[in-house]
Amino acid sequence: MWRIAWTERLLCIVIIALIALTACTPRKQKIEQGEMRAFEAFFAANGDSVSITPRKVRTQALLKMQEAKDSLVRHNYLAVASKTCLMSSDIDSARLLIRQIEDFTMKQPFSAQLADLKSECYNMRGNVYARTGYMDSAEVYFRKAYEQRMQGTKMEVVPDILMNLADANNRLGKLDAGAAWYRRALILCDSLDIVSTKKPPIYYGLAQIYVALRDFDQCDYYYNLAAESYESMLPFEKHFYLNNRGTSYYYRGDYETAISYFRKVIDLAKDYPDMLFEQNLGWMNLGDCFLQVNEADSAAKYISKCQPFFKKIGIPTALYYIDTQNIELALIRKDLPQAQRILTGSVAPPDIDPDMIHIRNKYLQRYYEETENYRKAYFYLKENNRMDDSVRNERVRMRTADLALRYQQDSTVMAQKVFIREKENEVLELRQTKTFWIALSIITLMAVGFIYTYNKKKRALLLAQNRRTVSTLRLENIRNRLSPHFIFNVLNQEMAERKAEEHQELSSLVKLMRRNLELAEQLCVTLEEELDFVKIYIDLERRSLGTTFHPVIEIGDDVCPGQVQLPSMLIQIPVENAVKHALRGKEGERNLWIIISSQANGTCIRIRDNGGGYRMNSRNKGTGTGMRVIMQTIQILNMKNKEAIDVAVHNVRLPGGEAGCEVTFLLPDKYDYKI
Template sequence: KKYPEALELFKKGYELVRPSPEYVYAQNVCMLNIGAIYLLMGQLDSAQYYLDHSYSYFEKIGNSSALYHAQTQVFKLALKKGNIAEATKQLHSMTDNLQAEPTLVDIRKKFLQHYYEETGDYRKAYQYLKENMRMDDSIRNDRIRMRVAETDLRYKQDTTLMKQRLFIQKQQSDMQSLELSVYIWILVCVILLTVAAFIYFYQKKQRAFLLAETRNKIINLRMENIRNRVSPHFIFNTLNRVISHYNQSDSSYKELYNLIKIMRLNLRLTEKLCIPLAEEIDFVRTYLDLEQERFGPSLQTEIRIDPQIDADRFELPSMMIQIPVENAIKHGLRGKKGEKRLSVTVFRQDGNIIISIEDNGAGFRLQTGRPDMQSTGTGLKVLNQTIELLNAGNSVPITILIKKSSQGTDENPGCLIQFTLPEGYSYALPEGK
């Protein structure tokens, strides 16, 4: 009911569409509403002007809805002026429209109630009063339903909005949980990296310590070799002077010659970590020839080399055959009565080189509690230490097997020492990284 404000708005609307001929319908809609507002404000002359123009237009085009409303407004204008005759004339010319909006029908019936009150037809006025009351109730109910529907819509919108907010909060919570999980995983990774770095540097330090210990062992072994070489070197020089006084046909000459050869080979072999198989076998043959003079025909020796093995190129740790042969003579065969047998066999098997030294002597005694470090003397113990140092630098190690000989008896069980050397074995000492 803010009529002045509504009047200004419709006038502005009319001014917007007036310059355009294609908007003539909109122009007359604005004029009809302006006339209705003037009528409500009691400005009857202005209402007359706008209503007459719009009424004639809608009558001309035959727009039933707009014409229905325009007829109602003209009828109301006649009643406002108190011109009952004109109102009666308009009443008879008014047409009904079943498609008209209920609000427009309600307005017309209220004016008809007023008309019949003015003309004294109170029965019809009462009928329109009841219809108006029923219509008002219906409109009121419609408005209530609309308000209920609007409230329900707002509730649904608020519920939807609340669900959206809850969903967003849940997403944010999930994101926070995910971020927390990421931080936890990052922390776990940092801890694992720290632990891995600590283990790496600890192992590196341990390797450096083991390397230093290995080098110290090598230095000690070399120093021991140097000390052991002093006495043989002095004896070697003395024997050279003695043998110069013998005739080569003398029986003692060959024995002294073999002794000097052994000492010369021994001096050379102790300077090397590994030697060709041919040099090792040469030393062993010379040593056995020397012992043959002492034992006589009771000592039977045999050396067999697989023809597929190149003895000049295949290398093995220095004194690997010499030490077990020496032990077999000194500890196994020297005190034995009867036939004394000693064999050295070198052959290829499953991609490895097998070296076996076997005798039928008195057997051996364990000098250590470790099953892989069995030894019958200091020489084999030093050999074991040397092999341990070399195995540290190889993925496939040299293995040693010491057991009773297959040719032995209960009284003289004999001894079999067997070395397994992988082909391609490296004799370089391990270096620190």
């Protein structure tokens, strides 16, 4: 028996745990989805600022990362922070953050959002390798980023990865593959209907390929397309455009134009303190241009500016290029020992660009001519001629391959366009049919809505008229239980038979009834008129209630009774109820307070008694007809006013320990009493 009971208890615990887990899972998913939407909103708002103010965005991203509870969202913020490190040339910090993201992604199960994060991580890793000159590794990681992004959710980011992949292939000398990736990015932009801001980087990327192929007509065609969107480019995109266009004029031998573009690069970088890499690259390119026009002092100035930066971050290709410039500078100054020292200490990186080797060989040939080592000079002359032939052959092959790829892509695009046109015609027919029925449905709904609104307004008008009539009739019914003329005649006869000092009370009663008759047809009166009426009523009640009856009327100093309007009988009916149902049958002191004060947006009226409070089962409870009519009148008036008259009835505890009832009215200043 004990075993069975223990088993049942364990089963119950498991079932409760499953129910709790099932209940918590949707809530957890909701929180995660909310945090991911918050991250996407953050990135949409700060994406452009990553390249403009990277340090500020990094601080915000790290703060948001600490607030996020979902680990995937936290590492997305970390990816933004690592991207800002790249933009500010803090390569070591970027590597550290990327490694943390990689460690996280390797341990997580596959999901589309994880694929997006992996793609971002691979893309940044590729950019790190590209910045440090390891283009083989950069190309591998850009390809991984592309493959991961195709499994993710943000397809609009794919063109950016394709551009990085194309640029890596260009720098590896695979110009045909680079052009193919750029054209694929263009096709993707058109097919996904991505905004045109993605296209300028593709245009100047293609232009860079045609610079390498020395096809300057095609080069200028694509650069001019990119230039049309120059003002809308991000700062780093402007840098790529200016730097690459300057490079195109360098290879044409137009060094003056190249210098003007590289100066624009430096001016651009001055406005953005985090563009250190771009600024130093501009100085390095300017140094080379001044060497070509034999301005050694200007060249030395810019070479000395950029050399410490590239030594600090350790980019082999940049340092090799700077050494090459220093060799030429030493040759111009006839400082052959300095040229020898640089040659001895300089080592060519394994993936150096062939153009750099060609430039270095040209300087080596000149050096050996200066040192009268003509055998070596002749060797480098032949080596450069061999490279020229090889490069020309490679360019011919690349152009042929590029033409073949363009023809293949154009044929594919043409077939797709024909297919799309056929489908568009089919969709157009469906849309026309759909539009006809939608228009017919809208017209029908509008007609039904018009008829419904017209009938509703008509009913509302009739209802308002009925309510106004009912309210008026009820008020007149209360005020005129007997014919006023009959009552006046009887009272006048009674007063005539009595002495003057004996008919004072009857005189007050006649005055009260005459005032009541005057107000019978008025929906609203002034506070002054209402208080006069109430005072007459209280004076009549003093005789029956005796000396223990103490009425008090308090009016605030900032209240003007002659200007405040209120519904007729608003104060009199609660006062009469207090006297009849609370104070008349009470033993001891009978207190009645009428307190009128000014509030922020209106006037507050309080009628309070010490008659024990309102009780549902009290035998002194009246029919409630008077208050019901007042409430109905206020309800009708409130229907046509933006600010309503506020009514409250509640029991209160008085300072002496007694209980009482308090009726409160709050009258807005700007209130329309017209019906």
